[in-house]
Amino acid sequence: xxxxxxxxxxxxxxxxxxxxxxxxxxxxxxxxxxxxxxxxxxxxxxxxxxxxxxxxxxxxxxxxxxxxxxxxxxxxxxxxxxxxxxxxxxxxxxxxxxxxxxxxxxxxxxxxxxxxxxxxxxxxxxxxxxxxxxxxxxxxxxxxxxxxxxxxxxxxxxxxxxxxxxxxxxxxxxxxxxxxxxxxxxxxxxxxxxxxxxxxxxxxxxxxxxxxxxxxxxxxxxxxxxxxxxxxxxxxxxxxxxxxxxxxxxxxxxxxxxxxxxxxxxxxxxxxxxxxxxxxxxxxxxxxxxxxxxxxxxxxxxxxxxx
Amino acid sequence: xxxxxxxxxxxxxxxxxxxxxxxxxxxxxxxxxxxxxxxxxxxxxxxxxxxxxxxxxxxxxxxxxxxxxxxxxxxxxxxxxx
Numbered sequence: 001x002x003x004x005x006x007x008x009x010x011x012x013x014x015x016x017x018x019x020x021x022x023x024x025x026x027x028x029x030x031x032x033x034x035x036x037x038x039x040x041x042x043x044x045x046x047x048x049x050x051x052x053x054x055x056x057x058x059x060x061x062x063x064x065x066x067x068x069x070x071x072x073x074x075x076x077x078x079x080x081x082x083x084x085x086x087x088x089x090x091x092x093x094x095x096x097x098x099x100x101x102x103x104x105x106x107x108x109x110x111x112x113x114x115x116x117x118x119x120x121x122x123x124x125x126x127x128x129x130x131x132x133x134x135x136x137x138x139x140x141x142x143x144x145x146x147x148x149x150x151x152x153x154x155x156x157x158x159x160x161x162x163x164x165x166x167x168x169x170x171x172x173x174x175x176x177x178x179x180x181x182x183x184x185x186x187x188x189x190x191x192x193x194x195x196x197x198x199x200x201x202x203x204x205x206x207x208x209x210x211x212x213x214x215x216x217x218x219x220x221x222x223x224x225x226x227x228x229x230x231x232x233x234x235x236x237x238x239x240x241x242x243x244x245x246x247x248x249x250x251x252x253x254x255x256x257x258x259x260x261x262x263x264x265x266x267x268x269x270x271x272x273x274x275x276x277x278x279x280x281x282x283x284x285x286x287x288x289x290x291x292x293x294x295x296x297x298x299x300x301x302x303x304x305x306x307x
Numbered sequence: 308x309x310x311x312x313x314x315x316x317x318x319x320x321x322x323x324x325x326x327x328x329x330x331x332x333x334x335x336x337x338x339x340x341x342x343x344x345x346x347x348x349x350x351x352x353x354x355x356x357x358x359x360x361x362x363x364x365x366x367x368x369x370x371x372x373x374x375x376x377x378x379x380x381x382x383x384x385x386x387x388x389x
Contacts, residue, residue: 121347121358127317128344132337147341151348152362165345180362187360200357223360244363245374251349251365268366269373276381 006304007058010051013301017048021211025218031274033282034222034229036290038195041219043294045198049107051301056100058305060093114201118193125155129163139164139177142184150250154184156193171250176243179235186230192223221267228271237275244272 024030024044030037133143142162150168155161162184164177172180187193199216206212231240248268282290311331314320322329350364366374 118358125344125347125358127319128340131319132340132344145341145344145348147345149345149349151345153348153359155359163344163348165348183362184360193357193360196357220357241378245378247363248366248374249371264364265367266370266373268363269370269377271363272374273377276377 004059007055010055010058010301010304013051013304014048014055017044017051017297018211020044021215025214029282030218030222031225031270032279033287033290034226036282036287036294038219038222038226040290040294040297041199041215041222042195043298045202045215047297047301050305053100053104053107054301054305056096056103060095060097060100062093110201110205111198114197114204117204118197118200122155122157126159126161129155129161133163136164136169138169138174139181142181144169150247152180152184152247154187156188156191160188162188167250168247171246172243175235175239176246179231179239179243180247182231182235183227183240186227187223190226190230192227196220196223217264217267220264221270224267224271225274228275232275237278241272241275244268244275 021044024037024041027037129143129145133145136142136144139162142164144164144166146166148167148170149165150171151163151165152168153163155163162181164180168180169177196216196219199212199219202209202212203216228240245268281287311320311322311329315322315331319334320331321334322331324330347359348361350361
């Protein structure tokens with residue numbers, strides 16, 4: 001870290017990641033290789049956060065620091081000794097440092113709060129399921145809740161559960177139910193909830209900032225597509241398509257829920273059209289390139305901070 | 308006793324002193340609890356924690372239309388297996 005120059009570079013990275021969101025949202029290649037795209041989204045988020053904090057810290061520390069720790073000592077000497085830099089510059093430096101630390105703590109807090117909310121909601125769900133749900137031979141390994149509306153979901157975690165409503169059990173045939181279970185098991189096995197958590201956290205903390213919501217909906221859709229792809233390893237696409245269409249059109253969208261689902265509008269249709277007209281996955285070298293790019297993107301701000 | 312005690316701690320049962328004993332009663336009906344589960348499952352709570360992953364949410368009229376178009380283009384809709 002060498003003061004202003006690196007701070008400017010980090011600021012460019014931070015702004016670049018936010019500016020890159022719409023491009024990645026609009027891109028069509030992620031549907032061909034969801035896993036690579038999810039990796040890139042993670043790298044984009046990580047790089048953006050670190051670069052934003054790093055840019056503020058970089059503004060604070062003097063240019064002749066050799067490392068972050070060294071620079072902090074130098075800053076302390078300058079602040080206490082009062083020699084060299086004019087007072088106004090010192091004040092600006094301390095303010096930048098405070099802003100950087102505050103942003104860092106805010107980001108950590110956002111993640112912790114979202115995790116706590118998820119854990120709380122899952123505990124409540126598990127307690128309710130323990131009281132209400134029962135098994136059914138039609139869906140081995142899953143829990144059934146007696147309600148006429150069609151719904152199927154999974155509750156990720158160490159004690160994960162797959163839940164199917166009686167309505168869904170009624171609506172779907174054995175092959176469709178098997179596809180639903182395979183889809184949910186893929187979510188649980190690969191812990192897609194953890195992949196999505198940082199984006200959920202950002203959207204939850206900054207509901208007015210559209211780019212966070214866009215990023216969240218993109219990653220959420222990619223995660224569904226990834227789970228769909230896992231189903232296709234063992235089962236034909238038509239079972240999954242049929243289950244998606246049946247469950248998706250089984251109920252009315254209540255007027256009140258429209259605002260809540262604005263960004264996921266079209267999600268089911270997108271998954272179905274992708275299953276009906278599968279595009280070839282990206283060639284292996286391209287996927288490898290994307291993964292390297294993601295690694296570089298995440299590593300660059302860290303390297304700038306530490307070196 | 309222990310089971311009811313735990314249920315009370317989790318808020319599923321209410322208890323009242325009756326002399327030296329506790330009297331327990333359920334704090335909500337089974338239907339209310341099922342409704343709570345399903346509201347979350349159908350994503351109608353406006354909750355943004357994403358504690359669970361749904362297989363597919365209910366689609367709007369516009370999206371249902373798009374689905375029908377996609378299926379028709381693919382060869383005359385889907386066959387029921389139910």
